[in-house]
Amino acid sequence: MKVNATFNLSFIGIFCAFVSQIDMTVADCPTSELWTQLVSHVMENLTIGDIDRCYRTCAAKPGCQSINYYKEKSICELNSRTIENTPNARVANEDSVYFMIPDPLPPIPGKYTNGIK
Ligand SMILES: *[C@@H]1O[C@H](CO)[C@@H](O)[C@H](O)[C@H]1NC(C)=O
Numbered sequence: 001m002k003v004n005a006t007f008n009l010s011f012i013g014i015f016c017a018f019v020s021q022i023d024m025t026v027a028d029c030p031t032s033e034l035w036t037q038l039v040s041h042v043m044e045n046l047t048i049g050d051i052d053r054c055y056r057t058c059a060a061k062p063g064c065q066s067i068n069y070y071k072e073k074s075i076c077e078l079n080s081r082t083i084e085n086t087p088n089a090r091v092a093n094e095d096s097v098y099f100m101i102p103d104p105l106p107p108i109p110g111k112y113t114n115g116i117k
Contacts, residue, residue: 031084037068037096038089041081048076055099063107066100068093080107 043064048054051069054076058064061078065085068077072095082100083090090098 031082031100031102033083033090033098035092035094035096036083036098037077037091037093038066038079038081038083038086038098039091040089041079041086042068042077043080044078046076046078047074049074051076051097051099055101059101059104062105064101065104066098068096068098070095071097 044061046054046057048057051067051071054067054069057076058067058078063080064078066079066082068079069075070077081089083098084100
């Protein structure tokens with residue numbers, strides 16, 4: 001977990017509990033980073049009112065490995081990479097929360113080639 005230890009941990013706790021409800025196979029809280037976005041690997045840019053649906057949309061989409069969610073704007077960016085496999089694409093953004101899908105579906109060859117770099 002790379003969340004800054006000084007950050008409000010109650011928020012993280014709520015977030016982790018919430019994600020465990022989505023996927024009961026996730027024993028630990030999946031990797032998330034507040035105030036972070038992953039750039040250059042956005043495969044889809046959606047307007048979704050809640051992060052729950054954003055997360056599930058990514059988890060259900062082949063090749064989607066993580067999300068950037070912008071709560072204020074209800075924007076959900078689906079990423080074809082993670083911070084773990086493209087650390088250079090990690091950018092600080094106080095509007096965004098980054099969330100990794102722990103067990104992503106493999107990409108469909110030939111699809112989303114714009115986003116997969
Ligand atoms: C996604 O759409 C929003 C709103 O139009 C925009 O601000 C943002 O830059 C877009 N993201 C990408 C990666 O194009």
